[in-house]
Amino acid sequence: MAATVATVAYLGLEARAVEVQVQLSSGLPAFIIVGLPDKAVAESRERVRAALASIGLALPPKRITVNLSPADLPKEGSHFDLPIALCLLAAIGATDAETLSHYVAVGELSLDGRVAPSPGVLLAAIHASAQDKGLICPVAQGSEASWAGELDVIAAPDLLALLAHLKGSALLPAPPVAEAEPPDGGPDLAQVKGQEVAKRALEICAAGGHNLLMSGPPGAGKSLLAACLPGILPPLQPSEALGIM
Ligand SMILES: Nc1ncnc2c1ncn2[C@@H]1O[C@H](COP(=O)(O)OP(=O)(O)OP(=O)(O)O)[C@@H](O)[C@H]1O
Numbered sequence: 487m488a489a490t491v492a493t494v495a496y497l498g499l500e501a502r503a504v505e506v507q508v509q510l511s512s513g514l515p516a517f518i519i520v521g522l523p524d525k526a527v528a529e530s531r532e533r534v535r536a537a538l539a540s541i542g543l544a545l546p547p548k549r550i551t552v553n554l555s556p557a558d559l560p561k562e563g564s565h566f567d568l569p570i571a572l573c574l575l576a577a578i579g580a581t582d583a584e585t586l587s588h589y590v591a592v593g594e595l596s597l598d599g600r601v602a603p604s605p606g607v608l609l610a611a612i613h614a615s616a617q618d619k620g621l622i623c624p625v626a627q628g629s630e631a632s633w634a635g636e637l638d639v640i641a642a643p644d645l646l647a648l649l650a651h652l653k654g655s656a657l658l659p660a661p662p663v664a665e666a667e668p669p670d671g672g673p674d675l676a677q678v679k680g681q682e683v684a685k686r687a688l689e690i691c692a693a694g695g696h697n698l699l700m701s702g703p704p705g706a707g708k709s710l711l712a713a714c715l716p717g718i719l720p721p722l723q724p725s726e727a728l729g730i731m
C-alpha cells in the first residue's frame with residue numbers, strides 16, 4: 487500500500503514542494519528513509535516510531551520505505567516528522583489519505599506525540615496558500631501561519647488531536663489571527679498646531695491612498711507632518727505587513 491502527503495523543503499527564503507511517499511511491502515521489517523535526508527531527517531524515524539507508539543499504534547511488521555520526492559533535492563530539518571507520520575498513518579489506513587491531500591504538513595514530533603514547533607512555518611504557509619491547500623502545523627505556530635492570508639490552518643497540539651480533527655470527531659479551534667503591531671509611537675497629528683490645509687491633505691491621502699508632495703520653507707513642519715502619517719493610516723492587513731517586511 488502506498489500513500490503520499492505534501493510538505494516543503496526550505497532553500498534559503500524559499501519553500502519548495504516535497505512529496506512524502508510511503509510504501510509498505512512484504513519482506514524483513516525495516517524503516518528506511520530515502521531522498522537525500524540530512525541527519526535530522528534520518529533521525530525522524532525514531533521520533534515517528536515513538537510518537538506512533540505513544541498513541542497506541544505500532545509500526546506494521548513490514549518493510550516501510552519513505553521516499554522524499556524530488557529525490558535529488560537535499561532535505562534538512564526536523565519538520566518532516568509530521569508529514570512522514572501522517573503518510574504512514576494514511577498507508578496503514580488510520581487516517582483518510584483523500585483529506586490529507588488538501589494539506590501541506592510541517593512539524594516536529596516529540597516522543598510523546600506532541601507536535602513541536604519547527605522553523606519556517608510562515609514560508610510553508612505562503613507555499614500552501616499559493617497551491618490552494620491548507621496547512622497542518624504545530625499549535626504554537628498557528629498564528630504565525632495565519633500571516634500568509636486566507637488559508638485553512640490546522641494548528642495541531644498533538645498527533646491524537648490531529649487525527650480526531652481530520653476524522654471530524656473533535657475539531658481543533660482555529661488559531662488566533664495575528665495582528666500587525668501598531669507602529670511605535672510616532673508624533674500624533676493632533677500635536678501639529680495650525681496647518682489645517684496640510685493636515686486635511688494628509689488625511690485625504692491616508693484615506694484614499696494618494697501621493698503627496700509637500701513644499702514649504704525650512705521649519706514649516708513638513709517632516710513633522712510626514713511623520714504623523716503612519717498614525718492615521720488603517721492597520722495593515724497580514725499580507726500587506728508581509729509585503730513591507
Ligand atoms: N505646525 C506645527 N506644530 C507643531 N510643531 C511644529 C509645527 N511646525 C513645525 N514644528 C516643529 O518645528 C520643527 C521643525 O519642523 P520640521 O522639521 O517638520 O520642518 P521641515 O518643514 O521639515 O523643515 P526642512 O525643510 O528644513 O526639512 C520640529 O521640531 C517641529 O516639531
Ligand SMILES: [Mg+2]
Nearest residue numbers: 705708709710
Ligand atoms: Mg524636513
